[in-house]
Amino acid sequence: MNFSIFSLEGKTAIVTGANTGLGQGMCVALARAGADIVGVGRSDMSETEALVRTEGAEFLPVKADLLTLEPIENILDEAGKRFRKADILVNNAGIIRREDAENYSISDWDDVMNTNLRTLFFLSQSFAKRLIDSKRGGKIINIASMLSYQGGIRVPAYTASKSAVMGVTKSMANEWAKYGINVNAIAPGYMVTNNTAKLRSDPARYAEILGRIPAGRWGEPSDMGGAAVFLASAASDYIHGFTLAVDGGWLSR
Ligand code: NAD
Numbered sequence: 001m002n003f004s005i006f007s008l009e010g011k012t013a014i015v016t017g018a019n020t021g022l023g024q025g026m027c028v029a030l031a032r033a034g035a036d037i038v039g040v041g042r043s044d045m046s047e048t049e050a051l052v053r054t055e056g057a058e059f060l061p062v063k064a065d066l067l068t069l070e071p072i073e074n075i076l077d078e079a080g081k082r083f084r085k086a087d088i089l090v091n092n093a094g095i096i097r098r099e100d101a102e103n104y105s106i107s108d109w110d111d112v113m114n115t116n117l118r119t120l121f122f123l124s125q126s127f128a129k130r131l132i133d134s135k136r137g138g139k140i141i142n143i144a145s146m147l148s149y150q151g152g153i154r155v156p157a158y159t160a161s162k163s164a165v166m167g168v169t170k171s172m173a174n175e176w177a178k179y180g181i182n183v184n185a186i187a188p189g190y191m192v193t194n195n196t197a198k199l200r201s202d203p204a205r206y207a208e209i210l211g212r213i214p215a216g217r218w219g220e221p222s223d224m225g226g227a228a229v230f231l232a233s234a235a236s237d238y239i240h241g242f243t244l245a246v247d248g249g250w251l252s253r
Helices: 021-032 046-054 072-083 106-133 156-179 194-200 203-212 221-232
Strands: 012-016 036-041 059-063 088-091 138-143 181-188 243-246
Touching: 012 021, 012 072, 021 036, 021 046, 021 088, 021 221, 036 046, 036 072, 046 059, 059 072, 072 106, 088 106, 088 221, 106 138, 106 156, 106 181, 138 156, 138 221, 156 181, 181 221, 194 203, 221 243
Parallel strands: 012 036, 012 088, 036 059, 088 138, 138 181, 181 243
Antiparallel strands: none
């Protein structure tokens, strides 16, 4: 038994976009700290399930397409049925579509905003309602971006959505702090996942970005673990509405 303030023993964490990348990295870290995991996503999650089970935690996969709001209640019902309660929600699922701003399509705009922002807000709302109704506190961790702070190039919808994630993290935090619900965000820097595959395949852009990262390397999914466990644990009980950059120093330049 682990009694440290970072322990997640007895907690259940719902993580969206759990099959790969940063979501998988955070599932493993939360499981290592003691949490059981509800992995949510549209793809097969067996790789993450095996990694979580290796940490000695339970894993429940819930299939859901988060482009729409339709699966939200089912996700929370399934988590409740299997684990009785969910304590932590990590809104990690997100997409990026690249195109020059003058040619950006309405469908790309809508898909990015709906997945990255609309579902994040309404899943958080339903999760918070259940916590409030059952008079329990909890933790919501949203995944923001460097483009919550900066404009980016050829990703206007992504920048709009991630800037809004940082804003809505504060507005949810303000309203739900009184219920013992902490809403915070993590802003990853440039990390090695599918999200950045196109960027990394351009040698000039890859080198340009690398050269600006004080840590001297791109981030890995495992780099998200410390911040995720911290914001999911009692160690962050008095932290509300803050976005923590995990960026190798990118924002400090
Ligand atoms: P990724 O593309 O590997 O992962 C995205 C995850 O979201 C996948 O699990 C995917 O299945 C899921 N997802 C996307 N659309 C979905 C849908 N409609 N329904 C269900 N699941 C859906 O990339 P990643 O880097 O691991 O991204 C995770 C989060 O981190 C995203 O929100 C992304 O914007 C953010 N982020 C990534 C970086 C980076 O450098 N990789 C930087 C900043 C922020």
